Amino acid sequence: MTALLTVDGVSKRFRGLVAVDNVSFEVPEGAIFAVIGPNGAGKTTLFNAIAGEFKPDGGSIVFAGEKIDGLSPDRICRRGVGRTFQIVKPFPGLSVEDNVMVGALLHRRTPRDAREWVHQVLERLDLHDKRHQLASALTLPDRKRLEVARAIATEPKLLLLDEVMAGLRPTETDRMVEVFRRLNKEHGVTILLIEHVMRAVMALASHILVLHHGAAIAEGAPEEVVRDQAVIDSYLGAEALI
Amino acid sequence: MIKWLFDGVTIGGQALLAVILALALAAPLFVDDYLLSVFIVTLYFAYTGQAWNVMMGFAGQLSLGHAIYVGLAAYTAAVLFVELRISPWIGILAAIPVAVLCGAIIGFLAFRFRVAGVYFAILTIAFAEFARIGFDHFSAVGGSAGLFLPVASYAKFDLWNLRGGPEMFYYLILVMVIAVFLICRALMHSRVGYYWLAIREDEQAARALGIDTFRYKMIAVLVSAGMTAPAGVFLAFYHNNLFPEQIFHISQSIEIILAPIIGGIGTLFGPIIGAALLQWLAESLRVGLEAVGIDVPGSKQVFFGVLLLLVVIAVPEGLWPWIAAKFRLTERKP
Numbered sequence: 001m002t003a004l005l006t007v008d009g010v011s012k013r014f015r016g017l018v019a020v021d022n023v024s025f026e027v028p029e030g031a032i033f034a035v036i037g038p039n040g041a042g043k044t045t046l047f048n049a050i051a052g053e054f055k056p057d058g059g060s061i062v063f064a065g066e067k068i069d070g071l072s073p074d075r076i077c078r079r080g081v082g083r084t085f086q087i088v089k090p091f092p093g094l095s096v097e098d099n100v101m102v103g104a105l106l107h108r109r110t111p112r113d114a115r116e117w118v119h120q121v122l123e124r125l126d127l128h129d130k131r132h133q134l135a136s137a138l139t140l141p142d143r144k145r146l147e148v149a150r151a152i153a154t155e156p157k158l159l160l161l162d163e164v165m166a167g168l169r170p171t172e173t174d175r176m177v178e179v180f181r182r183l184n185k186e187h188g189v190t191i192l193l194i195e196h197v198m199r200a201v202m203a204l205a206s207h208i209l210v211l212h213h214g215a216a217i218a219e220g221a222p223e224e225v226v227r228d229q230a231v232i233d234s235y236l237g238a239e240a241l242i
Numbered sequence: 243m244i245k246w247l248f249d250g251v252t253i254g255g256q257a258l259l260a261v262i263l264a265l266a267l268a269a270p271l272f273v274d275d276y277l278l279s280v281f282i283v284t285l286y287f288a289y290t291g292q293a294w295n296v297m298m299g300f301a302g303q304l305s306l307g308h309a310i311y312v313g314l315a316a317y318t319a320a321v322l323f324v325e326l327r328i329s330p331w332i333g334i335l336a337a338i339p340v341a342v343l344c345g346a347i348i349g350f351l352a353f354r355f356r357v358a359g360v361y362f363a364i365l366t367i368a369f370a371e372f373a374r375i376g377f378d379h380f381s382a383v384g385g386s387a388g389l390f391l392p393v394a395s396y397a398k399f400d401l402w403n404l405r406g407g408p409e410m411f412y413y414l415i416l417v418m419v420i421a422v423f424l425i426c427r428a429l430m431h432s433r434v435g436y437y438w439l440a441i442r443e444d445e446q447a448a449r450a451l452g453i454d455t456f457r458y459k460m461i462a463v464l465v466s467a468g469m470t471a472p473a474g475v476f477l478a479f480y481h482n483n484l485f486p487e488q489i490f491h492i493s494q495s496i497e498i499i500l501a502p503i504i505g506g507i508g509t510l511f512g513p514i515i516g517a518a519l520l521q522w523l524a525e526s527l528r529v530g531l532e533a534v535g536i537d538v539p540g541s542k543q544v545f546f547g548v549l550l551l552l553v554v555i556a557v558p559e560g561l562w563p564w565i566a567a568k569f570r571l572t573e574r575k576p
Contacts, residue, residue, distance in 0.1 A: 072449070074450075074454050077451060089446060089450075091443035091444055094443060102440040111433065151451075
């Protein structure tokens, strides 16, 4: 399998703090790749560097064979990278449908052309019944789903998910896991996710990268990574092994 | 086409719209010149409010200096007419680019250097003030003494040179209001309209969905400036005189934004309802005060202030969303 995303020696410093320290990994095309680690490990910073929120201080990021580090977020999205925000950012004054419509218009010229695709995406995320509600009126789980729906609507090749399971109940988590699995299997979308909910990570990921204090401390198949002593010590704790 | 026009409007709403349109078309047959002038001012502010709304209501960029586009367009067309006898219909082809160019300069400076929110609003005021003072000293176009167009005789009806009575100006501004309404409606239902709303709601999220926010904010400013320009040309030929102290004054900019704020920012009917309410009530108040022998200059402004306060407290979204829901004029989606 060829790598869709290659992160090579990426670093990011905020004044004295090294948030991401020389991190390298490859996300193969069609994979579901998880980045885990304790709070403050640099996961979201790494994400924001990939999504173009800021330019990394060092290293390079290559997506689909082209260097994307330093490009603006909208350019990166147009290349085929969709993202969600950890702190959800719906368009509060717009209806659920119109929120998704904004994403769908990336590759469709008129709302009329995009309408059917919007409805498909809404159905896939179980938001179809709520499509006329204002985004500001949604509950948190629904907002998370809307965040995902909007990103999917742009038809990304790579989907970056920043803690979309946080705050969901186990049954909702399972539903979300199912959505991503189908997206990955049936539509061939490669997924890179940051997640604390190990239930979701273990169910989804084909590959895990563990960050700690900005550095990668382990990488590999899920079964191996969760048994790695350094990972258990720094993040999972012993009870994760039961 | 017709179906598209009434999409989302209930039967009651359509009927009301038809009645209002019929009344508007027939109005000059029934009212005197004074009332007609009130209607003209009302439609003028409905028009400018609609144009301003593109920038603020759709794209979320607060302009407090729209007088600059009115003034530049007015001077451009007026100078071409006075000096070269060029018809305003040709003059407007120069006036619109002048206003758009001015918008481009303001927009580029602001968005390139990430001037946003309140600071953007201050920048727009600064430009309008700069134009006001500049034109005060621009002696080639009359400076502070003003620029005068040859006054038309009332009997004349010369549509090509816009020389004629108030009826002509009434129908002209009515057509302009309808046209700008339709344009705004089309914009609102287009890709650019959705992108503007996204930028208004959350710029960072908009960028993450692939929207080049600089480009779409620029488009909003250019469209809004270009739409405002015909109002300036209208004003020049309707009033027949231009004074920098009036046309570029901040009170002009403020009066432009009052109608959409009171009627409902970001809505299509808001600017029209807001303008009607403001001007009609203000004129009634003035006539009423005069009848009891009180003639206070500035009573209109005080009234505007009070009305604005009441609306902001009672219906902060503006009157139109409230009226539309109350009387079921548009479809409420479940």
